[in-house]
Amino acid sequence: MTKTVTRDRIATSLCGFISAGAIALASVQPGFAEDKPELRIAAIVSVTGAASALGAPERNAVELFDKTWSTRTDLPFKVKVISYDDGSDPTKAVSLTRKAIEEDKAHVVVCCTTTPSSMAILDTVKAAKITMISMASNAAIVEPASERPFTFKTPTSDKLMLQRTLNYMKRQGIKKIGFFGLEDAYGEGGLKELQPVAKEVGIDLAGTERFARQDTNFTPQALRLKQAGLDAVYIHAIPPSADLAHEALKRVGFTGPIYHGAGSSINAFVDIGKANVEGAIVGVGALNVYDQIAKDNPLRPVLAKFAELYDAAYGKGKVDLFAGQSWDAMLLTVNAYQHMAEAKSDDLAATRIAIKNAMEQTREWPGVNGVYNITPTDHLGLDKRSTFLSQIKGGRFVLIEE
C-alpha cells in the first residue's frame, strides 16, 4: 500500500518537474537588444568527458571573457556569451551547435575542444552560414578553406610546431626519432602531421608507440622505443600522461633528448613532472615565454595582459595554452565584428556572413597564440612566429634562442 503511494508521489512530482522544465524551456528565449546591437557568441567547450583537461581552462577563459566584456558599456554594441558543454561527444556538439544557431541566434560558434567534435559540426555550420572557430589542433579542420568557408581555428597547427621542432632537431644532428603519443584524437593528429614533416625535413621516423590517457604503465612502450636505437623521442601528449611517458623513457635508460609537443606546454607539465622532466625540450606558444621574447614583439603586451587577467581570476601561474585558445577565439570574433564592412544590424543572416568576411580580413592581429593573418585561403592565419622552443630548466620554460 505504501509502495503505491510513493509511486504515485514520484509520478506526480516527475510530471511536475517535466512541466516546470517545459515552462522554463519556453521562457528561455534570446532577448533582443533594445538600442545597441548585440553580438552573441556561443562557446561549446568539452568541460566534461575525455577532453576535460583541455576544456576546463578553455571554459575558464570563456567565463573570463564573459565577465570582462558583457559588462562593458563603452562599446557601441553589447556582447552576450552562451556557454555549453558537449561532454567530449561529437553527437552532442552537433545538436548544441544547432541549438546555438537556431534558438540562441548566435552570430559565431566557438566550438569545439576536440577534433572529432569540430569535424562533426562542419556540415552544420556550412549549411547555416555561420562562423565557427575551433580550438582543436588538427589542421584538417580548416583545410581546405574552400570547402570549409565558415570554419576557422585558433591553436597553432601541429604542423607549424613540428616543422620548428624537427628543424631544430636536424640542426642538433638528430637523424632518427620515435613518436610516443596519445592514442586519442589529439595524439593521432600529431602523428599524422609528423609523418610528412619528418620526410620533408629528412628525419627518419623509426618507431611509433601509443598510450592512453588513463594508462598506469608506460614502460613496455618506452622499452620498445629505447630498443629502436633512436637519437631522440618526440612525445605528443598532455599532462599527466606526457610526464609519465617522459619518466618511463628515463626509467628504461633512454638517454637521448626528449622533445614534447605543445600539449606539454602548460604549467601542469612541470608541476607534475618536477625534477623528472628537467631538460625536456617543449614546443611552446609565446604564452609560456612571453617575458623572455624580444621586447618589441607585438605579442608581448597582449600576452602579459591576458596572463595578468587570467591569473587574477584563477590563481597565480594558472594561465595556459588551452585557455589562450578559447580566449583568442572570443577576441577574434569581437575584432571581426568591430571591423565588419556592413553596418551592424539585426539581420542575423547578413551579420553572420559579414562576420565571416571580416574574419578573413584579419591582418597582423596579435593574439595569445600568435599573430593572425587570416585570408580567404588560410583560415588559421598563424605562421612560424607563433611557435617557440623551450627547455625545462629549474622548473621553468626557458626559451631556446635559435
Place this chain on the structure above:
Amino acid sequence: MTKSAISSSRRSPATASIIVAFAMFALACVVAAIGPQYDVTLLVTVGLTSIAGMGLTLLLIAGQVSLGQAAFMAIGAYVSAILARDFGIPPFIALVLGVAASALSGVIVGAITLRLKGHFLPLATLAIGIATSAAIVAAGGLTGGASGLGQIPPLAIGPLALTEDRGFAVVVWLLVAVLGGGFSRLLYSRAGRAIAALKTDAEMAEIFGVDATRLRLIVFVVAATLAGLSGTLYAYYFKFLSPAPFGLTASINLLIACIFGGMAHPFGAVLGATAITVLEMLLQNTVARMLGLSGNVELIVFGLVLICVLLRWPGGIWSALQRVWPRFSAVRPGRNIELTPSKRSTAGEDLLTVTGISKNFGGLKALQGISFSVGPDQIVGLIGPNGAGKSTTFNIATGLLAPSEGAVLLMGETPPKRVSELVHRGVSRTFQHVRIIPERTVLENVAFGAYAQGRAGMMSGMFGFDRKEEAATFAKAWRALEIVELDGLAHEPASRMAMGQARLVEVARALVSRPRLLLLDEPAAGLRTGEKLKLVTLLHRLKRAGMSVLLVEHDMDLVMNCVDRVVVLDRGQSLMTGLPDEVRQDERVIAAYLGT
C-alpha cells in the same frame, strides 16, 4: 458496428499499440514539418536511441542484460560508412550490409557469451563493448581512429537521396513506429510468450517446445540488428563518425533510457529516450546555465535517476501508463472444441517403459534397479517418502538426466536429446515448484502450452500474420481453463493466483500441449481438500479422454483414489509395484511410510 464490438477492439493491446505507433509517427511528422531545425536534430537522435533501445528492451524482456549494446551500433555505423565512402558501394546497400554485419557479430558474440549465467553475461558484454571501442581506435587506418571518419555520403536509393534533415526524421520515426508497433504486438504472440517464458524459467520453456538456446540467440541477434540499424542511420545522418558516441557511456545511456522508460514494453524505450533528452535539455537550460556545471550535473542527475527508478519505481514511466493500457484479452470462442491427445496411442503399446535404471551421483547411489511402465489410458502413481528418489526417477524418465544403468523408452523410443523435443513426442509435465510467467495473464500462460503446435515466427507475430493460429491457440486455452474450472480467472495476472490455482494453471497449460503422457510432479502440494478432490475428478476425466498420467505424489490418499497402479520407492529402490489395494495392505510400504 455495435458498441460492444468497439469496446472490445479498443481493449486489445495490439490495437492500442497500433494507435500509439501511428500517433507517434504523426507527432514526429508534425515536429519534422514545422519544428525548428534544432528540434529536428533532437527528434532524429531520440528516434535513433529508441530503435536501439527497443532491441535492448526485448533483450531485457527475455531476461538478459547487455552493457555493450553500443558496440553493435558502432559495427553497423562503421561498416556501412566505410563501405559507402571508401569502396563506392551504393549507400543503401552499404546500409543493409552494415546492419547485416551487426547481426552477424550478434550471432558470433551471442553464440559465445549466451551460455554465461547470471551476472557473467553483462560483464562479458561490458568487456566486448570496451574492446570494440579500443579496436576502432587501434585500427585507425581503416576507421579514421580517434579523430573520426568524415565525408560519409548521404543515404540514397538510386537518384533519390535523403539529404534533408526533416525527411530523415520522418524515415527514422517511420521505423520507430513500425518496429515499436510490431514489437508491442509481438509481446502477445506465440514468440512473445516464449520470450517471456524464457525469463521466468528456461527449463519450463523447453518443456513446451521452446529451443531456449536458439530463441535466446535470436533475441540477442534482433537486439544487435536494431542497434546496428540505429548505428548505420546515425552514420548517414551525422555524416561523421568517431568512437566517442559508441563507447561505454553510450551503452550505459541506452540502458538508462530503457530502464527509465520501463523495461517491460518496447514503448518504454521510446518514452525513456524522450524523457532522457527532455531531462538533458532542462539541465542544460536551467541548472547548467545558473551554475555553469552542466556535464557533471547531468552525469549525477542521470545516475540518480537510474538508482531511484530501480530502487523505487522499477517499472519506469511505462508502469504509470500501464494502468490505462488495455490488458490483454482474448474472446472466448462460441463453439466448444475438444482437447484430445495429439495422437491416439495404439492399444497395448506402453507409453513409458523404465527398465532397471540406476543412477549414481559421485559415490552416492540415488537409484538402483527401478523398473515400471505406463500403459495407454493408465494413471500410474509414483510414491515414496522424502529422498526415495522420486524426482530423480521423474527426471530420468523425461530425459533430463541420463541413467547410469538401464534404459528408458518413451513412446517406444529412447528419450530425445533435447528437452524441447519432448512435447513433440506427446509428453508434457507440471513442476514441483510452480513455474508460471508472473507478469502475464492466466490465459496467456495456458496458451503458452500450445507453443509446439504453432508455427508463427517473430515476423508474423510482429505484423499480425498469425491471427488464425492465435485464435485456435486461445480457443484451446479457454477450453483447458474450463476443464480445470479456472475460466473465471482467465484475464487475471498469473502473479495473483493462490498456490492451488497456480498448480491447476500448470495442469491446464500442460493440457493445451495435447499430451498423450502427462507427468505431474506433486500436483497436490499446497492444495486444499476441496481442490484435491477436484484434481482427482480431473485426472479421471483426462484418463477417459485418452491420456496417460504419471503422478509423483506425497499424498497417499489422493494417489490411492485415482491411480490404476502404484510404484513405491524407498531409499532409491523399488519397494513394490501393484494395484492400489495391494499396496495399501503391504507391510513393507506401511513400514517405510511409518518408519520415516
Place this chain on the structure above:
Amino acid sequence: MIDTLLFLLVDGITNGAVYGLVALSLIVIYTVTRVVNIAQGEYVTLGALSFASALSGYFSPFSWLVAGGLAAFAVLDVADRRLSNSARIRMLLIRSIWIAGVLATAFAANKFPGSYWFAVLAALAATASLGALTYRLTVEPVSGASPIVLLIVSVGVYMVFHGAAVLIWGAEPQSVPPVVDGGVSLGPVFITYQSLWICCFAVLAMAGLYTFSERTLIGQALQATAVNRVGAQLCGIPVRVAGQLSFSIGAGFSALSGLLLAPLITANYDMGFPIGLKGFVAAALGGIVEYPTALVGVALVGLTESFSAFQISAFRDVIVFLMVIPILLWRNAVRPPEAHEH
C-alpha cells in the same frame, strides 16, 4: 632480451598489484552482498583525490558530505521504532564516534598539512564511510533484488561518483608525493619504492582478507549472509551490518590502492574507472569469489597488459578486455554463478 623480459615481468607484477587491491575489494563486496560493483574504480579515484587534497591541507567538501550523509542516516536509524532504548543509545554512540572519526581525521589533516599519515587516515576514513553509506542508500533498500538489478544500480552509483569527483576537485590532475622518494635498482630494472609499497600492501591485504574470511568466524558469517540471511543473523551479525562492513572494507582497500598509486600517475578524476574494470578481469578468474585464484588473475592481467603493450601497444586494451571472455566461459563451465538467486 633478458633485460626486457625482466622489465616487463616486474612492471606487469607491480601494475597487477594495483588491480589486485581492487579485485580484492570486488570480492569482499560480492561475496557478502552479491553486488557486482561497477562503481568500484571510483573509490580508487575518490581515495586518491581526497588524499591529495588532505595532503595539501585543503579541507575538501568530500569529508563534510560523507559526515553529513552518515549523520542523516544515523538520525533515521536511531529513530527506528523497533529499537529498544539501550540499543538506541548504543547505536547513537557508535554513529557519533564514527562521524567524529571522519571529521577528526579530516581536521587533523587540515591542521597538519603535509603530514602523510593524517592524510592517509582522512582519505581512508572518508572513502570507507562512503562505502558504507552507499550500501545503506543503494543496496539495502533492494537487498533482495537479483544480482543484475544490483549491478545496474552500481552503474548509477558510478555516474554519481564520477560527476561528483569532477565537481569537487575539478579536472586537473594533482601531483602527490610518494611515501618514500626514490627506488632500488634490480639489475637493469629500476623500481620505485612506491611500487614496492603497493606490492607489499596488495599481498598483505590479500593474505589478511583470505585468512579473515576463511579462517575466522566473523569472516565466515559475513560470507554466509550472501547465501543465507537467517543463518547469518544466528551467527550474531545482522545482514545490514555485514553489508555495510563489506562495502567499507571494499571501499577502503580501493581507496588505499588509489592513494598508493597517485604518486605514480597523479590523482585525477578518471584514473579509477579503467583500474576498476581491469580489477574485474582479474577477479573474474576467481568468479569474483575466490581470493587465491584472483591473485593468479591479477598476475595474468598485469603481465598480459605489459607484454601486449610491448608487442602491439595499440591493441593492448582490446586484448586485456577480450581476455575476460574465455575466463568467464571457463568459470561458467567449472563453477557457474547461482542461476536462481533470491
